[in-house]
Each structure stands twice: as C-alpha cells, then as structure tokens.
Amino acid sequence: MIRKVFSDTGALAKAIDGFVPRQPQTDMAIAVDAAIRDQGQLVVEAGTGTGKTYAYLAPVLLSGKKAIISTGSKNLQEQLYHRDLPLMKSALGYTGTTALLKGRVNYLCPERLERQISECHRPDSEPGQLSQLVKIREWSSYTESGDLSECDALAEDSPLIPVVTSTNDNCLGKDCPSYEDCYVVKARRRAMDADVVVVNHHLFLADVAIKETGFGELIPEADVMVFDEAHQLPDIASQYFGQSLSSRQLQDVAKDIHIAYRTELRDTRQLEKVADRLSQAAMDMRLVMGEPGYRGNWRELQTSPSVEKELVRLSDALDLAHDVVKLSLGRSQLLDAAFDRITLFKARLARLKDTSITGYSYWYECTRHHFSLNITPLSVADRFREQMAEQGGAWIFTSATLAVEGDFAHFNHRLGIDAKQQMTLESPFDYPNQARLCVPRHVPETNSFRRANKLAALLGPVIERNQGRCFFLCTSHQMVRELSALFREQLSLPVLMQGEMPKQRLLAEYLSLGNALLVATGAFWEGIDVRGQALSCVIIDKLPFASPDDPLLKARIEDCKLQGGDPFAQVQIPEAVITLKQGVGRLIRDQQDFGALVICDNRLVTRAYGATFLRSLPAIPRTRDLHHIDDFLSGSDTDSNTMQSHLLDQPIEG
Structure with missing residues (x-):
C-alpha cells in the first residue's frame, strides 16, 4: 500500500503537480509504517529534500491510529498543519479529524x-x-x-x-x-476529540515533565508519536525535566496582587506594600547578577556576598507576601491563585539555594531586565526512556541532522532510545554540481586578535561581488555586532543584523531587498528555508563548539568524566557536528539551488577531528581558494572536476 502511494501513478502523483518518486522517501515511509505496526522505535536522518514530512504523514494517516506529531517550532507546526497535512488528507482521502494545539x-x-x-x-x-x-x-x-x-x-x-x-x-x-x-480549554477539547494532533516539542515535554498543561489527558490515548526536527529534543527535555525561577514570574505575581488590591480589596493596603517589596527585590536581585546576555554558574555566583544579601531579601519578600496574602484567602480568585504561585516559588527558591545535590547543573541567565535561576538534570535519558515504556506505541524520531559520521549513538544516548531500526537517507540534491565548500587559506585563527576585522577584509569582496544574497552565521552575539559594524562601513550593500528587528521581519526584509547580507547567530542556523538565488552564499565564522564557559556544558563534561568517558569526543564534537550540519543545511534547499559555503576555521584541515566534521557533511567539492568560490558564484566555473584536486580530506599545505 505504501509503495503504491509513493509510486509515479499513486495518490501523491495525482495530488501534487510535478511529483517524482524518490526511493529514500519511499524507504522512510515503509520504515515508519513498520514501526507503527510493530509499536516500536525508529530513528531516521533524512537529508534535506528527502521529503520526510510526507514520508511520515502518509503511514500515520493510513494507520487510522491516534497520533501526535511534534515539531521543533511554532512556525514548523503551522506549516505542517496548514499546508502539508491538508494536502496529504486530500490525496489519501483521509476522513479523520485533525487539531492544532499550541502552548x-x-x-x-x-x-x-x-x-x-x-x-x-x-x-x-x-x-x-x-x-x-x-x-x-x-x-x-x-x-x-x-x-x-x-x-x-x-x-x-x-x-x-x-x-x-x-x-x-x-x-x-x-x-x-x-x-x-x-x-x-476549547483548543484542548478539539485536540481530545481529534485523531491527529500537531503540537511542538515544548508543549509535549512540558506535559510529560509536569502534567500541568491539561494535555496529559491526551497523550496516553495516542498510539503513535512522531518527532520532526528531533535533534532539538534532548536540550528541550533538559529544560522541562528541571526547575526554574525567574524575575518575570515574581513580577507577574506581584502585579496580580496589585490588581487584586485595586479592584477587589481596597481595604487591605498591606497587599500593595508586599507586592511592591517583592517586585523591587526581584529587580535588585537582577542588578547584582552582572551583564545581560550571560549564562553562568549559579553555584559559584551564589557565594558572592552581594548576591547572598539580595537572595536573603528576595526570600524574605516571598515569605512576607505569603503571610499577608494568606490573610485574605477566599476573598478574591486572583489573589487565591497568586497565593498558590507564591507557595510554589518559595519551594523553588529553597531548592535553588541547595546546590549540593549531585546529578544537576545549576545555572543562571540574565537579559537586560530579567534573570532566571535554573536546575537542569545532566541526563534526561532515564526519564525519557521511562515515558516511552509507560506510554507504549510507536515512537518515530526524524531530522536532517541526527547522526555523526552516520552513527546515531550520541542522539540515542541522550534520550535513552533503543531503536530496532535506524536509517540514514541521503539528500537527493546534486551537491557536486550545486555547491562548493571553501576553508580559505589565509583565514585568521579562531583566537586571533581583531579576528572580526580580518574576516571582514577577507570576505567583504566575495560578498560584494556576489551582490549580497548571503548569510554570515556566527557563533556569538559579539561577533554578530562587530562584523555588522565593519561590513556597514565596507560594503555598498544593505547589511542586516539579527536583534535589530524580530526574526520573521528580518527575514522578510532580507528577501525583499534581494541583495542584502544578513549577519546572525543561533536562531538563523536552523528552521530557515530560503530557496532560489535569494541565498547563494553561506559563511560560517568558526566551528560551532559550545562556549567552554557554559555551565550546562561544564556539568555534562564533568558527568562524562565521572563515567570514564572522553568529553571532547563524546559530548563536544558530536554536538558541534550536528549544529554545523544545521548551518550548512541553509544553503541548498531545492534541486535548482546553487551556492557556496565558506567555513572560516582552519581546524577543519589542521586537526584530526576535522575529518569527523567533513565526513558528516554532504559530498560537496572542496577548495581552499576563495577565487574558486568567486568563479563558481559568477557561473564561470562549471567543471566540478577542477575542484576535486582541492578536496580537504587530502593532505593540504598552507
């Protein structure tokens, strides 16, 4: 049945103009169908252009079972629900009901x-x-x-x-x-009655972790769980299986106490005073925690005398608010709910003060106006494995980036997956003719002085000659700011910088200009789909190893050492490889695309582990000469054989 659906005379060929059967897509659909029938686990890395969405939707709909499909973001969730799912329902004549459920x-x-x-x-x-x-x-x-x-x-x-x-x-x-x-409530009721429910990872894992969303009634009824963009799951699961307390939460509850006082309890002036004190204590705590945009070790910061002092004041403010609000219980629904939250926050703060419990990372994060204190388990594998065993049914995990050199061990280990079947499906794109990869010979070392200036001088002419149409993906916000300023001085083209406007507006502006350079970090490494020549050059400033100062990474490294492992090989390299694959995946999104990828990091060719990165990327012809990139982008170099002599996995000098 599945083979017929994906054949050149099948349901998809009749419903989609220009549909061409692809063996990898059919192979994945057959594997998903088998996992559903066997109620097993399946892990699939499906290269860009494989058509993985249809490959899992068809067997899910044809199974007739209740299914939950979880995506990596709200944008992908809406695209799946409003575009892909209706098309498949129509093609297959599906009569079941579907629902979209967000947080x-x-x-x-x-x-x-x-x-x-x-x-x-x-x-x-x-x-x-x-x-x-x-x-x-x-x-x-x-x-x-x-x-x-x-x-x-x-x-x-x-x-x-x-x-x-x-x-x-x-x-x-x-x-x-x-x-x-x-x-x-209405959205949940629709989801309860639906046969296929589309959610996102945050919503799914919030439910699994704390059962507070009301969605918990729905999950046990599902027979099939599909996770698209599954590479995001381990990190998101870590967030939800831990605990956190933020200044935003504290100020929100203070505001609700204020509203209750002004609208219902004008005779209880003390409520206003405790709300002001709690809000002020949260703001004062933020002020002593350092610069915005920083993630640090909470266990270390807590020993600072100024932080210790503000922590006592914050704890006292919560205690006082608890005692005062308790006196007015039963007089206001809003205040009753605020009391429950204050009680919860008191318990969380007490837990956050005790950093002696092992098996967790204790960290904090600051923005300009707010802070959050967090406890994150070093491993979510046991918890996730228990959930899969308790739930039963079929569990399907797919993404374009799950494997390192074709090996799924890193991903499986982080989630406790024991899949009977794992498969890697190559992209159908013709990378040898559609793309080029360059590690420039004279690129500055990753720790060199004034590196941004050297990169701008080296790559500015390439960007200018390509008339923009370029993403410059960085591994830090500081590099984004430095390069944006330099390119604005140097280039005659529009230069857009992440952070100056919301992500979707920034992308729309980039597309409307048609000749822009976009300098960005994290959010633009994945989930961005720009087809055609609007994007023909992607530059990456360096291999995306996580910051060595990141407290979560430090804790996982220590945990790996305690288990007798090699943190660099087992933690840092696999995660950097998967992130790099995501960034590289921005370039070729269609069979008509062509473009150049420039990675400004000599470690790809000077360090032994560079081969691990290269073997994990598509088979793109490689060079160290930026002139080859200019020629390729201008259309004057059409002979891919010329490039083969510059393959980076061959010994290279200079």
Whole structure:
C-alpha cells in the first residue's frame, strides 16, 4: 500500500503537480509504517529534500491510529498543519479529524484582557496601551481560535502578549469566570476529540515533565508519536525535566496582587506594600547578577556576598507576601491563585539555594531586565526512556541532522532510545554540481586578535561581488555586532543584523531587498528555508563548539568524566557536528539551488577531528581558494572536476 502511494501513478502523483518518486522517501515511509505496526522505535536522518514530512504523514494517516506529531517550532507546526497535512488528507482521502494545539501563551486569555483594560483607566497607565487592548478585544469578538498569531493588531514581539495571556502559574483554571470562553480549554477539547494532533516539542515535554498543561489527558490515548526536527529534543527535555525561577514570574505575581488590591480589596493596603517589596527585590536581585546576555554558574555566583544579601531579601519578600496574602484567602480568585504561585516559588527558591545535590547543573541567565535561576538534570535519558515504556506505541524520531559520521549513538544516548531500526537517507540534491565548500587559506585563527576585522577584509569582496544574497552565521552575539559594524562601513550593500528587528521581519526584509547580507547567530542556523538565488552564499565564522564557559556544558563534561568517558569526543564534537550540519543545511534547499559555503576555521584541515566534521557533511567539492568560490558564484566555473584536486580530506599545505 505504501509503495503504491509513493509510486509515479499513486495518490501523491495525482495530488501534487510535478511529483517524482524518490526511493529514500519511499524507504522512510515503509520504515515508519513498520514501526507503527510493530509499536516500536525508529530513528531516521533524512537529508534535506528527502521529503520526510510526507514520508511520515502518509503511514500515520493510513494507520487510522491516534497520533501526535511534534515539531521543533511554532512556525514548523503551522506549516505542517496548514499546508502539508491538508494536502496529504486530500490525496489519501483521509476522513479523520485533525487539531492544532499550541502552548497557552499563544492564546488570548479573556479574563486577563478585561483586567488589563480596567487597569488602563488609571492615570499612571502607559499612553496608547488602552487603544491597543481595545483592538484586541474587538478581534476577540469574532475569532474562533483565540490564537494571537492571527491578530493583526498585535506585533509578534508585542510586550502586551504576556499581559493578555495566561501561564501555568497564573491561570485560574475552573475557578475563572471566563472558563467556558477560554480559548485554551476549547483548543484542548478539539485536540481530545481529534485523531491527529500537531503540537511542538515544548508543549509535549512540558506535559510529560509536569502534567500541568491539561494535555496529559491526551497523550496516553495516542498510539503513535512522531518527532520532526528531533535533534532539538534532548536540550528541550533538559529544560522541562528541571526547575526554574525567574524575575518575570515574581513580577507577574506581584502585579496580580496589585490588581487584586485595586479592584477587589481596597481595604487591605498591606497587599500593595508586599507586592511592591517583592517586585523591587526581584529587580535588585537582577542588578547584582552582572551583564545581560550571560549564562553562568549559579553555584559559584551564589557565594558572592552581594548576591547572598539580595537572595536573603528576595526570600524574605516571598515569605512576607505569603503571610499577608494568606490573610485574605477566599476573598478574591486572583489573589487565591497568586497565593498558590507564591507557595510554589518559595519551594523553588529553597531548592535553588541547595546546590549540593549531585546529578544537576545549576545555572543562571540574565537579559537586560530579567534573570532566571535554573536546575537542569545532566541526563534526561532515564526519564525519557521511562515515558516511552509507560506510554507504549510507536515512537518515530526524524531530522536532517541526527547522526555523526552516520552513527546515531550520541542522539540515542541522550534520550535513552533503543531503536530496532535506524536509517540514514541521503539528500537527493546534486551537491557536486550545486555547491562548493571553501576553508580559505589565509583565514585568521579562531583566537586571533581583531579576528572580526580580518574576516571582514577577507570576505567583504566575495560578498560584494556576489551582490549580497548571503548569510554570515556566527557563533556569538559579539561577533554578530562587530562584523555588522565593519561590513556597514565596507560594503555598498544593505547589511542586516539579527536583534535589530524580530526574526520573521528580518527575514522578510532580507528577501525583499534581494541583495542584502544578513549577519546572525543561533536562531538563523536552523528552521530557515530560503530557496532560489535569494541565498547563494553561506559563511560560517568558526566551528560551532559550545562556549567552554557554559555551565550546562561544564556539568555534562564533568558527568562524562565521572563515567570514564572522553568529553571532547563524546559530548563536544558530536554536538558541534550536528549544529554545523544545521548551518550548512541553509544553503541548498531545492534541486535548482546553487551556492557556496565558506567555513572560516582552519581546524577543519589542521586537526584530526576535522575529518569527523567533513565526513558528516554532504559530498560537496572542496577548495581552499576563495577565487574558486568567486568563479563558481559568477557561473564561470562549471567543471566540478577542477575542484576535486582541492578536496580537504587530502593532505593540504598552507
């Protein structure tokens, strides 16, 4: 049946113009079908262009079983639900029901909206906020989903989003006066009744970890679990199997105490005082924690006298808020919910103070206005393995980047997977003719002085001659800032920098300009699909090893050592390889694409481990001469054989 669906006369050929059968796609679909029938585990690395989405959707729909499909991001989730799933349903004549379920932060909370509108009538409210809230209320009168991504009056990065949505902490649940109108409740009901539910990894793992989303009633009923972009799972699982406390959570609960005082309990002035004290204690704690954009070791920072002092003040503020709010229990639903959160935060802070418990990483992170304190387990394998055993059914994991030199050991070990079948499916793209890879001979060493200046001088002419159409992917925000400034001085082309506008707006601007250079980090290494000649050059500043100062990495390295392993070979290299594969994957997205990849790191050819990276990448002809890249991009070099003499896995001098 599966072979027929993917044949040149099958259902997909009839439904999709230009459909061409691809053996790797058929092989994957057959393997997914077998895993569903056997209720087993399957791990598939499917190269870019394989068509893995259809390869798992067809057998899932044809099985007739209840399935959960989890993707790596909300954007991918929406693309799957609104584009790929309807097409497959139509092609296969599928009559089952489907549902899209996001985390609660994506849905309007009618109760919090009305409370915020009431608050905005106060004289000290921000000007303009009321009119925006009224527009949201107008939209709420006709929306069926309550999904804020559909609200044109609200920017995707609007500071109002956390104000008009709920969290697990502040949701009133069935005690909410607007419970029957709650969009989260409605979305869950649709998911409960659906045969196929599309979620994202964060939502799935939040449920598995804490069972607080209400989604827990749904997962046990599913027979098939499919994880697309599965390479993200281990890190996301680590977040949800740990604990955290943030200044944002503390200030949100303080704000709710304020609202309760102003709207319902004007006779209890002490509420306002404890809310102010708690909010101020959170802000003071942030001030002593250092520079924004930094992730550090909480165990070490906690010993600082100034931090120790503010930690005592924060603990005292929580204790006082707990005692004062307790006196007014039963008088306000909002205040009752705030009391539950304060009790939870007290317990979390007490746990965060005790850094003596082994098997965890203790770390903190600061942004400009907020901080978070975190406890993360060093391994989630046991927890995830238990979940799979308890749940049963079929578990399918797929991504374009799971293996290191064709070996899945690193990925499997991190999640406790024991898959009977693992497979690597090569991309159908003609890399020898569509792409070139260059490690320039005169590229500065990764730790050299004024490296950004040297890179800009070396690569600026290449970018200029290519008329932009280039991503420069960096491994740090500092390099993004330095290179952006240098290229803006040097180039006649538009230079866009990540952080100056939201990701989707930045990408739209890049595409509309047609000749821009985009300098970016993390968020643009994966999940970006730019086809055609809008992107014909991808430059990577260096191999993406995680920062040696990252407390999570330090803890995992120490754990690996305790188990007698080699941290560099077993932790650092595999993760850097997978990240590099993601960055490389931005270049060739279609069979008509062509482009050049430049990796500015001599370690690829001077260190023994460089071969591990190269063998994990597609078979792209390689050179050390940037002139070859110029020739290829300009179309004057069409002979791939010329490049073979420059293969990087051959001994190279210079």
